Amino acid sequence: MKYGIDIGHNCPPSDIGYMGIKKEDELNKEVGVKVIAKLKELKHEVVYCTPSADSSLSNSLYRRVNKANEENVDLYVSIHFNGGRGEGTEVFAISESSKKTAKRVVDEIAQLGYVNRGVKDGSFLYLLKNTKMPAILVEVGFLNSKDDMERFNAENIANAIVNGITTF
DSSP: EEEEEESSSSBBBBBBOBBBBSBBHHHHHHHHHHHHOOOTTTOEEEEOHHHHHSSSSSHHHHHHHHHHHHHSEEEEEEEEESSOOOSSSEEEESSSSHHHHHHHHHHHHHTTTEEEEEEOOOTTOOHHHHHHSSSEEEEEEEEEEEHHHHHOOOHHHHHHHOOOOOOO
């Protein structure tokens, strides 16, 4: 299978994500590079959809979607951490097939001790509205939650995401 992996934000100077107890772009990258490596170990094709730099958030989003669409990936996965107050993991999706994948991913991450906030409607998210293939946006946990940040383990989270997206 061909996966489009988007390590959320990580596109300076305009798109660096949220700053809580930890920095979103750093956690996204820590998890994302492990997801990519694990998918390659399983002999899947991986397309890296994160631009290296961009002048604006809107251009960064456009380039991520464009890369996935041009490469005709089978599943697009955007990896993030939530900002603001709250606790737990949630995954955004639009289509029915995306929602099934999102459910598997959120359940896998919840098994690591995160509160399961479920699958959410992602119809307002540019990344999900504009990709031509099934797509999910994973919000692993909350950057302002002490419990979520203490629970953070990039290896375990990457395993959970990979298990969720490769199990049918």
